[in-house]
Amino acid sequence: MVSESIFTQCGKYSRNEVENALASLLERFGGMKSIVSRGDNVLLKANMLSASAPDECVTTHPEVVRAAAVQTIEAGGKPFIADSPGIDRFSDVARKTGMEEVARELNIPCVELDDPIALPVAEGNVFQRVEVSRRAVEADKIINIPKLKTHAQMMLTLGVKNLFGTVVSQRKAQWHYNVGLRRETFADLHLDIARGLAPCLTILDGIRGMEGRGPSNGKPRDFGVLAVSSDPLDLDFRVCTLLGAPLEEFPLYRAAVGRGLVAKDARWDAAGLPEGTIIPPIELPKLDALHLLPPFLDRFGKRFLASRPVQEKKKCIRCGKCIEICPADAMKPTRAGDIEIDYDKCIRCYCCQEVCPADAVRFSKGLLLRTLECIRR
Ligand code: SF4
Ligand code: SF4
Incomplete structure (x- = not known):
């Protein structure tokens, strides 16, 4: 299969519309039968970040996952829906996101990505040991089904970032701790995982996605797009361009160019959309400027320049999830029930958000960002 990405318009999550849109896209790849072989165990890697309803646009819409599962079954494959949510219980996530219902209806498994094992190291990898779920490593094929969303740390979360979800639950937070402060390094990790897992297909749910403060607390927004690709990296750069986001500021792009994985002068169009299709630019989250600093300034930068997490007391429902996930043990409850944050320990990993x-x-803006904004005004 050639490396390419194809887009189509798809306005809503009606079963017929999604199924027909996906089928027409797959025809361009020779149909699902040319991708999945009879008897293949196929991991449908949806975005199941948290226990959220489909209309919150935090997770992949179940109709898109369902359409992918139906195509896989018709091709003779044995699909299973899976992910490793960051914090909520998998059973709650499966139920609330609608994945459990899809699995029940089609009589296929919906399971947690657990049991970490080492991912085989691909040539040119930056990281020599990364562990992901055994179910992902041992699947015969992976169909990657991301949601189109913004991401407060990585600007956008699309095909490549979705595969980071195969890292087993709390270990994600540990990676945030190890490399989260440098976006390009974190992007290198995402690239290594994507290259190691090599999904046979990526199906982007961009029908209704999220802008602003993604990946959990942004605003749902219609984009009206469904896309398939044999290469999630190729797909991500085309989507970034289609959304009017600055490619040169996309950490994944910077990392890929730095590693020579893509040519700097490549053109990233959205093949398949009618000529002249314009999607109003996506509202991006504010990224602070810490990643511009050399390593020896990181400690200083983190303390005085980087954005820092702040609890909004009026909104807080005192669930404690942020304290539980914090990989740096930087948050603790006060007697009054608020959250105290130790900014010396905090690594600005965005897990709490x-x-x-x-x-x-x-995330309150760092001094550097505020100063830059003042100069620009
Ligand atoms: S700030 Fe922490 S405790 Fe408050 S609602 Fe958010 S996750 Fe829960
Ligand atoms: S306080 Fe938030 S941003 Fe800081 S280390 Fe903990 S989870 Fe990460």
Whole structure:
């Protein structure tokens, strides 16, 4: 199969519309039978970040996962839906996101990505040992089904970032701790995982996605797009361009160019959309400027320049999820029930914002960003 990405318009999550849109896209690849072989165990790697309803746009819509499962079954494959949510219990996530219902209806498994094992190291990898779920490593094929969303740390979360979800639950937070402060390094990790897992297909749910403070607390927005690709990296750069987001500021792009995985002068169009299709630019989250600093300035930068998490007391429902996920042990409850944050320990990994169900963690701008904004004005 050639490396390519194809887009189509798809306006809503009606079963017929999604099934027909996906079928027409797959025809361009020779149909699902040319991708999945009879008897293949096929991991459908949806985005199941948290226990959220489909209309919150935090997770992949179940109709898109369902359409992928139906195509896989018709091709003779044996699909199973799976992910490793960051914090919520898998059973709650499966039920609330609608995946459990899809699995029940089609009589296929919906299981947690657990049991970490080492991912085989691909040539040119930056990281020599990364562990992901055994179910992902041992699947015959992986169909990657991301949601189109913004990401407060990585600008966008699309095909490549979705595969980071195969890292087993709390170990994600540990990676945030190890490399989260440098976006390009974190992007290198995502690239290594994507290259190691090599999904046979990526299906992007961009029908209704998220902008602003993604991946959990942004605003749902219609994009009206479904896309398939044999290469999630190729797909991500085309989507970034289609959304009017600055490619040169996309950490994944910077990492890929730095490693020579893509040519700097490549053109990233959205093949398949009618000529002249314009999607109004996506509202991106504010990224602070810490990643511009050399390593020896990181400690200083983190303390005085980087954005820092702040609890919005009025919104907080005191669920404790942020304290539980914090990989740096930087958060603790006060007697009054508020959250105290130790900024010396905090590594600005954004995990607390990512898991907060009440949009009660805000990142206040660092001094450097505020100064730059003043100069620009
Ligand atoms: S306080 Fe938030 S941003 Fe800081 S280390 Fe903990 S989870 Fe990460
Ligand atoms: S800040 Fe968010 S995650 Fe933390 S306790 Fe409050 S509501 Fe829960």
